Amino acid sequence: MELYLFRHGIAEDAPPGRSDSSRALTNEGRERTAAVVKMAKNAGVIPSQIASSPYIRAMQTAEVAAKEFGWRGDILPLVSLVPHGTPEAVWADIRDLRDESAVLLAGHEPLMANLAAYLLNAPGLIVDMKKSAMLRIDVPHLGATPRGVLRWMIIPKLT
Numbered sequence: 001m002e003l004y005l006f007r008h009g010i011a012e013d014a015p016p017g018r019s020d021s022s023r024a025l026t027n028e029g030r031e032r033t034a035a036v037v038k039m040a041k042n043a044g045v046i047p048s049q050i051a052s053s054p055y056i057r058a059m060q061t062a063e064v065a066a067k068e069f070g071w072r073g074d075i076l077p078l079v080s081l082v083p084h085g086t087p088e089a090v091w092a093d094i095r096d097l098r099d100e101s102a103v104l105l106a107g108h109e110p111l112m113a114n115l116a117a118y119l120l121n122a123p124g125l126i127v128d129m130k131k132s133a134m135l136r137i138d139v140p141h142l143g144a145t146p147r148g149v150l151r152w153m154i155i156p157k158l159t
Contacts, residue, residue, distance in 0.1 A: 002102040005135040007112045009033035011057040021055040032132040033061050035159035037068035040134055052106040053081035062106040083108035087118030095142045119148040132156045
């Protein structure tokens with residue numbers, strides 16, 4: 001299975017009285033997100049499933065990805081992808097998607113970096129997931145613990 005870890009784009013600051021989960025992408029965040037997706041599409045990425053944290057900025061990131069990829073399915077909300085989620089919970093959700101060939105996961109820091117290290121079976125690995133960064137990890141087997149292979153990372157500055 002190809003996994004695409006996609007950190008949400010630049011989001012607005014939360015005004016007083018509004019929750020962190022309601023923060024939306026800025027115009028710049030949408031533009032950078034779209035540019036990264038276009039580069040991924042040019043590299044041959046074709047997601048069979050797009051999943052996202054239920055937070056607004058991550059869902060909007062997933063929506064931009066779906067539009068740019070021309071993907072027609074429903075975005076799957078996964079509570080495991082919230083910022084304070086755990087890699088183990090995300091892995092359990094990924095294993096439930098075993099029939100998919102390529103899954104894009106839109107989420108947040110610090111989860112995305114921690115998830116990358118977990119999927120690569122490298123707990124001490126530090127991954128700098130910039131906003132709108134996309135990381136590809138291939139996981140050949142969906143056993144109890146992952147043993148993925150890092151393929152590439154796209155950051156907005158490359159676009």
